[in-house]
Amino acid sequence: MIQFPSYWEREEWLNPPDLLIVGGGIVGASIALFYKNKYPGHNVVITDKGFTPEGASTRNAGFACIGSVSEHLADIQISGEDTVLKRIERRWTGLQLLRETLGEHALEYRNTGGFEIFTDHEKFIQCRENIGLMNELLKRQMGIEGIYSEKTYCGYPAIFNRVEGAVNSGRMMRILHDILAKAGVRTWWNSEVKSVKSNRVVFNDGFEMHADKIVLAVNGFIPRLAKLPVKPARGYVFVTKPIPNLPWTGTFHYDEGYVYFRNIGNRLLLGGGRNIAKEEETTDVFGINPAVKKYLIHFADHVLNLPKGWVIDIEWSGIMGMTGNKEPIIKQLEPELWAAVGLSGMGVAIGMQVAKEVVDSLEF
Numbered sequence: 001m002i003q004f005p006s007y008w009e010r011e012e013w014l015n016p017p018d019l020l021i022v023g024g025g026i027v028g029a030s031i032a033l034f035y036k037n038k039y040p041g042h043n044v045v046i047t048d049k050g051f052t053p054e055g056a057s058t059r060n061a062g063f064a065c066i067g068s069v070s071e072h073l074a075d076i077q078i079s080g081e082d083t084v085l086k087r088i089e090r091r092w093t094g095l096q097l098l099r100e101t102l103g104e105h106a107l108e109y110r111n112t113g114g115f116e117i118f119t120d121h122e123k124f125i126q127c128r129e130n131i132g133l134m135n136e137l138l139k140r141q142m143g144i145e146g147i148y149s150e151k152t153y154c155g156y157p158a159i160f161n162r163v164e165g166a167v168n169s170g171r172m173m174r175i176l177h178d179i180l181a182k183a184g185v186r187t188w189w190n191s192e193v194k195s196v197k198s199n200r201v202v203f204n205d206g207f208e209m210h211a212d213k214i215v216l217a218v219n220g221f222i223p224r225l226a227k228l229p230v231k232p233a234r235g236y237v238f239v240t241k242p243i244p245n246l247p248w249t250g251t252f253h254y255d256e257g258y259v260y261f262r263n264i265g266n267r268l269l270l271g272g273g274r275n276i277a278k279e280e281e282t283t284d285v286f287g288i289n290p291a292v293k294k295y296l297i298h299f300a301d302h303v304l305n306l307p308k309g310w311v312i313d314i315e316w317s318g319i320m321g322m323t324g325n326k327e328p329i330i331k332q333l334e335p336e337l338w339a340a341v342g343l344s345g346m347g348v349a350i351g352m353q354v355a356k357e358v359v360d361s362l363e364f
Contacts, residue, residue, distance in 0.1 A: 005051075017043040020201065020211035022193050022225070025057035027340050028217035028348050029176045030355030032185045033101070042279060044185045045211070047201070049192035054286075055219055056347055058173050059318030061237060061260050063269050064098075064109065064165040065350055066091040069127045069134055069148055079325045085141045088327060091346055092142055092163070095354035098172075101352060106175045108169040112250040112262075114164030117156040119254075119303060124157045127204040131159060154247055154305075166251050166262055169348060194325070195226050199336040213362055215338045220321035222341040223282050228329055230342040233322045234286035236292045237271030238315035239264060240306075247334035248304060250325040259299060259346075267313065268306065270296055286317050321346045328354050330361075338362070 001154040019035055021028045024046045032044050052058050057304075066088050074083045080335055097234045099109060118124035131148045139145050144163065154329050177187060200210050216225055220232035241267055250261045259272040273360045274281040293315070300306045323329060323342040328350060332338050340358045343350055 014209065015043070016212065017045040017273060018212045019044045020214045021046045021213065021217055022048075022201065022253045023053075023055070023177075023219065023221075024177070024189070024215035025055050025219065026173065026176070027215065027219065027343065027355050027358075028215070029053070029057075029173065029180060031102075031215055031217060031340065032180050033360050034356055036185055036360040040183075046180070046185060046187040046189045047193060048187065048189055049221075051189050052338075053173055055221060056235070056318040056343075057322050057351075058170050058343075059237070059316055060169050060348060060350070061236075061269055062167050063114075063251055063260060063262070064095050064107075064167050064351065065097070065114055065161070065251065065253075066147075068128060068161065068257050068345075069159050070115075070116060070123060070255070071253070071257040072134060073127065073130060074256050075309065075326065076141070079327075080199045081137070082172070083088060083325065083327070085137055088138065089141050090091045090353055091349040092144075092171045094243065094350040095165075095348075097352045098348070099238065102172065102175060102179075107172050109165055109167050111163075112121065113155045113167045114161040114251040114253065114364070115151065115158045116253040117153055117158045117303075119156065121157075125153065126160055129158075129173040129363070136272070153252075154249045157212065158297035164251050167348060170325045172348075173279075177208070194224065198334045210352065211336075213336050213338070215358060215362075216333075216341060217340050218321075219341050219343055219347070220319040222321060222339060223284070226332055226333055226339055228331070228341060230321045230323055230329060231282050232276060234281045234283050234287070234289070235271060235274060235283070235318050235320055235345070236288055236296065236315070237269065238293075238296070240268045240270075241313040242266045243268060243310055245307065254299075254303075259296070263306070268300070268304070268310075270304075271340040272301055273299070284319050286319065288315060288317060320347075330354060330357055332361070 017238040194296040258275040326344040
């Protein structure tokens with residue numbers, strides 16, 4: 001940022017915006033989009049600490065999903081049936097909003113359907129016995145029939161989710177920011193905010209900016225700026241080099257969604273495993289946990305049975321924001337300051353829906 005701006009910078013570049021959004025990921029960018037549509041004459045600025053929206057929006061697996069049966073059953077034990085059904089509906093509604101807003105071509109959306117595979121026979125039996133119940137509950141909640149059905153895949157018992165899909169999350173975010181640029185929204189990359197108070201933000205170099213309204217959309221990084229019940233969660237992902245005749249095509253879940261994988265052409269993307277090291281992975285520092293990596297490599301070798309000699313081409317980590325009940329936090333913190341955080345690993349599904357709810361509350 002600029003410590004001593006010129007007259008021209010002050011007047012044309014650094015004048016206080018009507019809305020300043022901290023965080024350029026899917027929530028922050030979508031807030032800017034919906035807000036600009038509602039108030040086309042207003043000045044909107046996004047600031048992000050990375051060169052790209054690096055937290056999770058461009059570091060996820062690209063799943064367009066509502067969740068697996070084992071995840072839903074586990075969540076019902078924690079949050080209750082009504083809360084979980086509304087959560088699933090929010091995911092579905094959010095995905096439809098995403099597809100309608102950007103278009104399926106921009107997303108490279110593919111309605112692959114999704115499989116949850118099982119190696120634990122007892123867990124499979126429990127989930128299989130609840131397929132009918134989940135289908136009936138979701139039909140009542142969302143009006144969609146027969147979402148889940150029993151299948152097998154590569155010799156494993158499985159539950160198929162017919163409404164699941166896959167997207168190119170990197171393309172999604174690039175096109176979203178292209179749309180914002182054309183609409184006159186400015187994004188300041190590599191500009192980390194150190195603190196925020198009401199309608200004023202302070203950047204790392206000490207530069208201050210005022211705005212009529214500010215929204216914090218930093219998800220797992222929110223503990224750095226505000227006290228909210230959100231914990232960061234690091235997720236590890238790798239993509240292999242091409243594997244001839246890769247049998248795993250589509251999107252897949254395992255172990256209540258803690259492990260997820262899909263094909264990208266003839267490459268395999270595999271991620272998750274943070275449940276084996278939850279304490280260590282409760283961090284907002286990017287990095288690769290050797291134990292998690294070892295677990296996923298073992299999973300690739302002994303569960304997915306990848307051919308000998310497969311190689312990791314690229315690996316990375318992303319930072320999610322988790323709440324205790326997996327519900328996002330949309331909250332006004334001060335008179336002109338809001339937060340929209342805690343998407344709990346479902347940013348692709350609910351990011352735009354959360355953004356729309358925020359904009360609806362930003363009345364002038």
